[in-house]
Amino acid sequence: MTLWLAKRKPDPSPALQLACRAQHFRRWEIPRSSYPMTRPGYLTWRAKLKSQAATQLSELLTSSEIQPPLSQEEIDRIAALVRKEDLKNDEEAQILEDVACLVFLDDQFDDFEKKSEMDDEKIINILKKTWAKMSPAGHALALQMDMSDRAKLLIQKALGTRNTHQSTTSPPQPPPLESLISTHDFVTVAATFFPPKTYAFVSSAATDGITHRRNSSTYSDITLRPRVLRDVSSISLATTILGQAVSSPIYASPTSLGKTVHPEGEKEIGRACKELGIAQVISTSASFTVSEILDAINSHQQSSFSNHPVFFQLYVDRETHKSEALLSTAFCPPPPGGGGGHAPLPVLFLTVDSPVVGKREADERVPHNPTTTTTINPPMTNSPPTPDTKGSSLGRTTASFLSPSLTWKQTIPWLRSILPKETKLVLKGIQSASDAFLASETPGINGIVLSNHGGRNLDTTPPSIQVLLEIHKFYPQVFDKIDVLIDGGIMRGTDIFKALCLGAKGVGIGRGILWGLGSGYGREGVKRYVGILNDELEITMALCGVTNVGACRAGYVNTSVVDHLLPNSGHP
Numbered sequence: 001m002t003l004w005l006a007k008r009k010p011d012p013s014p015a016l017q018l019a020c021r022a023q024h025f026r027r028w029e030i031p032r033s034s035y036p037m038t039r040p041g042y043l044t045w046r047a048k049l050k051s052q053a054a055t056q057l058s059e060l061l062t063s064s065e066i067q068p069p070l071s072q073e074e075i076d077r078i079a080a081l082v083r084k085e086d087l088k089n090d091e092e093a094q095i096l097e098d099v100a101c102l103v104f105l106d107d108q109f110d111d112f113e114k115k116s117e118m119d120d121e122k123i124i125n126i127l128k129k130t131w132a133k134m135s136p137a138g139h140a141l142a143l144q145m146d147m148s149d150r151a152k153l154l155i156q157k158a159l160g161t162r163n164t165h166q167s168t169t170s171p172p173q174p175p176p177l178e179s180l181i182s183t184h185d186f187v188t189v190a191a192t193f194f195p196p197k198t199y200a201f202v203s204s205a206a207t208d209g210i211t212h213r214r215n216s217s218t219y220s221d222i223t224l225r226p227r228v229l230r231d232v233s234s235i236s237l238a239t240t241i242l243g244q245a246v247s248s249p250i251y252a253s254p255t256s257l258g259k260t261v262h263p264e265g266e267k268e269i270g271r272a273c274k275e276l277g278i279a280q281v282i283s284t285s286a287s288f289t290v291s292e293i294l295d296a297i298n299s300h301q302q303s304s305f306s307n308h309p310v311f312f313q314l315y316v317d318r319e320t321h322k323s324e325a326l327l328s329t330a331f332c333p334p335p336p337g338g339g340g341g342h343a344p345l346p347v348l349f350l351t352v353d354s355p356v357v358g359k360r361e362a363d364e365r366v367p368h369n370p371t372t373t374t375t376i377n378p379p380m381t382n383s384p385p386t387p388d389t390k391g392s393s394l395g396r397t398t399a400s401f402l403s404p405s406l407t408w409k410q411t412i413p414w415l416r417s418i419l420p421k422e423t424k425l426v427l428k429g430i431q432s433a434s435d436a437f438l439a440s441e442t443p444g445i446n447g448i449v450l451s452n453h454g455g456r457n458l459d460t461t462p463p464s465i466q467v468l469l470e471i472h473k474f475y476p477q478v479f480d481k482i483d484v485l486i487d488g489g490i491m492r493g494t495d496i497f498k499a500l501c502l503g504a505k506g507v508g509i510g511r512g513i514l515w516g517l518g519s520g521y522g523r524e525g526v527k528r529y530v531g532i533l534n535d536e537l538e539i540t541m542a543l544c545g546v547t548n549v550g551a552c553r554a555g556y557v558n559t560s561v562v563d564h565l566l567p568n569s570g571h572p
């Protein structure tokens with residue numbers, strides 16, 4: 001149930017997660033044989049199962065010692081979901097129904113249809129009823145399922161006689177972009193239309209996904225303190241990140257293997273960022289070289305913005321001369337006399353949270369298609385994915401080149417000795433106030449990104465926004481010395497506003513850019529995704545009485561619900 005819930009709704013509410021796990025709570029206590037083997041008997045049995053599970057679960061949750069205790073309202077909500085009340089109008093109840101049907105099709109159907117008393121007609125009938133209970137998003141996931149040929153045939157027959165436009169020969173199409181109005185809509189579409197391996201790669205997070213979820217949920221715990229009666233007729237999102245003018249504080253975080261999501265991968269992200277006037281960070285593990293991506297961006301003429309900075313992110317290679325060669329293509333001036341080349345990039349992000357790659361189980365579990373392995377070999381690292389006994393994680397198996405031996409003492413001076421003086425150096429992956437302070441005290445560092453790699457590396461590390469609060473508590477002077485950026489879990493304009501109020505100069509989006517890029521949407525999808533966030537940010541600013549990014553202040557947010565989570569002292 002949990003696995004299919006993650007596909008159907010990657011960011012489920014805690015109530016939905018609990019209801020999902022408790023779906024068949026103590027079901028064995030009421031055997032099917034205790035009711036007549038007729039349709040009315042079956043329906044009465046089902047109704048009894050649901051109501052008993054909801055009642056027993058409520059009792060258990062009321063008497064449990066869960067901390068913090070669940071409120072009566074929360075317990076009632078979980079029970080209502082288990083009873084699947086108001087199925088047609090309650091989105092979460094429908095998701096739960098989808099998940100139950102998907103588990104039946106995935107896990108039980110093959111055995112079920114082999115039972116001697118089952119003939120084709122009975123099975124097709126059952127399939128039709130199952131199908132009728134599911135939403136279109138559930139149907140799309142079911143159609144992508146890896147089933148036996150016989151099961152596929154039976155489903156085809158069931159659908160063919162019921163609804164010809166949804167036969168497996170004409171798979172459903174992604175909805176029109178205009179119909180997607182929140183970032184969550186993009187995730188739902190991606191769960192349905194991304195190839196399973198790509199979806200697993202992009203969505204996956206380390207082990208139990210706790211940091212991944214808290215990256216987002218901690219933003220919801222921070223509340224806003226709006227001011228009124230201020231003229232907000234003109235709102236500007238324009239700002240400066242690391243000395244570069246941009247149209248919005250949103251930037252595209254570096255993400256690897258863009259071709260798995262769209263054939264033009266990072267080139268297409270670059271075209272979208274140029275049209276949006278926002279910054280893009282190119283990953284060392286991109287699907288194209290820096291030069292190829294810059295060529296694509298430079299020859300793309302559509303943009304009303306004069307600036308669209310491109311930065312580079314470095315994963316240091318164990319063989320450091322390879323990193324040195326790579327940096328020289330991105331950061332050294334073109335040869336004199338105009339013999340090709342590109343202007344040096346202004347900023348280098350050094351990723352410091354990945355001496356090794358985290359354990360991302362969803363990515364490990366879904367196997368590679370060996371025929372595509374060579375097409376996803378990142379050209380700047382030349383490390384094609386090679387599944388092993390641990391699994392098939394694209395993140396891990398393409399990262400064997402990563403150096404685990406970076407240090408403050410050696411790596412920073414080494415990089416500074418290679419980079420031009422004017423290049424800004426940013427440490428990406430700071431997860432404690434102490435390291436933020438250390439970065440601000442280390443010569444040659446111009447900025448940091450508070451990031452836990454989108455919860456992909458070490459689970460139960462603090463959400464990025466919590467680290468921002470920690471810096472306020474222990475080392476507020478950091479904000480005066482270096483630029484502090486943040487990424488991880490940003491899904492709403494209110495999240496961005498909160499980060500800006502708490503001192504972030506820019507806000508990175510990782511998975512979201514890929515949700516926009518994929519499902520066939522390309523740069524229009526990226527533009528729509530960022531456009532939705534920009535729009536929400538503008539609304540938030542207007543409703544809080546703030547007209548420009550520079551005016552965002554800590555006074556507009558109340559963090560008291562989160563403050564008790566901060567440590568009592570700085571790091572050892």
Ligand SMILES: Cc1cc2nc3c(=O)[nH]c(=O)nc-3n(C[C@H](O)[C@H](O)[C@H](O)COP(=O)(O)O)c2cc1C
Pocket residue numbers: 201202203215253254255256283284285286313351428451452453454455487488489490508509510511512514
């Ligand atoms: C598919 C994927 C690939 C990523 N690749 C890189 C990478 O090559 N280098 C890097 O520094 N961070 C990488 N990240 C981390 C992002 O830069 C960013 O820190 C994170 O995704 C932000 O969290 P969010 O996805 O919740 O927005 C990757 C993230 C994803 C989802």
